[in-house]
Amino acid sequence: MHVATGRGLAKGSPIAGQHSTVGTHSGRYHVPGTHLCMNIRAVVRSAPGKVILCGEHSVVYGQPALAVPVSSLRAYAHVEPTALGTGCTIRAVDLGQTLPLRALSREQPLGLIVTLVLEALQVPEPDLELDLTSDLPVGGGMGSSAAVAAAAIQALGSALGREFTPAEVSAMTYEVERLHHGTPSGIDNTVIAWEKAIFFIRGQPPEPLNVVTPVILLIADTGVAASTRHAVELVHRRLEQSPHKVRSILNHMGELAHQARTALERGQLKELGKLMNQNQSLLAELGVSHPRLDALVQAARDAGALGAKLTGAGLGGNMIALVEKKTLSAVRAALNEAGAKAVWQTAIEANPQHDRDS
Known part of the structure; x- marks a missing residue:
């Protein structure tokens, strides 16, 4: 069954403003095999949690569901440029973990988040630190994993010079959700990326x-x-x-x-x-x-x-x-x-x- 992960809200609906802060501090890194250097900006991005009003589980089997963002509880991603040659480091602050990208594979959620962004931008590993924190309870049904992924994807993209659309954030977040949950419906990544109350049917464009x-x-x-x-x-x-x-x-x-x-x-x-x-x-x-x-x-x-x-x-x-x-x-x-x-x-x-x- 096809999953709508990269589609926009139906009927040209208005899009919520993305929560972001772009700092003035920046770094530069060399793109191997070229004479190019890319600026890396200090960026903070966030994404909301979500709750489902009606339709848990049945949404996996093609039935509709109503979901709304919880904008007061958020996941945060902070990107800071680091010294040339240090590579990419991810700090899961709430878990007390600091991991270099080279120690992660795309079969692990944190590794996949960074890899998807770098592949989308067609750039090599940058010199930066990605710090992740969240207000959301883990395993609480509020989309904590999707919120962390969405915040990180937005922050990495912005730090490297690209503002991803909500549809792009949703599609990449869905790929991360597949690692976490196996066969997700797509509702979490959709409502979190768009930050809108939606009527959702798997395989169809979400409706505000x-x-x-x-x-x-x-x-x-x-x-x-x-x-x-x-x-x-x-x-x-x-x-x-x-x-x-x-x-x-x-x-x-x-x-x-x-x-x-x-x-x-x-x-x-x-x-x-x-x-x-x-x-x-x-x-x-x-x-x-x-x-x-x-x-x-x-x-x-x-x-x-x-x-x-x-x-x-x-x-x-x-x-x-x-x-x-x-x-x-x-x-x-x-x-x-x-x-x-x-x-x-x-x-x-x-x-x-x-x-x-x-």
Whole structure:
């Protein structure tokens, strides 16, 4: 099945501004076999996390999903030129690792990130240091690996004189995601590269969502690390074992995603919450929920959330709760009391200009 990784948002939709800082410090390196020297600029770039409102797992099988960026939680990439002949060094700051590019292969995510950029620009290994940090929890269903890759790709490109388009960032990030997750749907790299709320169907151009009413979400971390690859493989095994039952669940999820889009674009937040709750029931039926997720979901609902569900692959990670301003504090307190390791707030801002641009 073809995966849409290099396509733009449909209907000429507006593109979010990329978060970036370009420093004035620069270095130069010689391109072997030529008389050329290239400037390397000091650059900082970032990319957001993401959450899925509806459509986890079913999106892998051609059903639609709704995903939104979490712009308040980001991964950061900082490129700094180094002395001539030092080569490229990658520092995964949060992991306490410093690795020269020559010690990595393209079969490793960090090695592939740099290799893809150098191949796209057709330049040899530059003399620079790439520092990577992230606010996003690893294994939390918020696209941490895709955000790190997208930030690094943007920073490396800019440092070497090229501003990659969101479509280019998405396509390269997808290749890195394949190493991490095996057969990703393409939704993470798409929503993170474009930093737009999208309606996504695998193999089709993503469509921007016309959000008419601001949406407030709380994101709560179970503290249970989860593997996207493991969760996807689990659903695949269940599909092979019980094809009729599982296919019916996946199709139902697809119907919910269509209905959720309509509710969101009409500002019907109570209806959206109900659909999120139904989606959670189907995810639990698939076997990808977790007792910690179930506890946080129930706590949010009991405290007044319009809807609550896991987000991402499940089996741990994070859940989301759709809340109103009047219940925001109560739901946050309930999640903390129920044992959430962290609670974050994010919002989907209204963007009715899409009606005028389509």
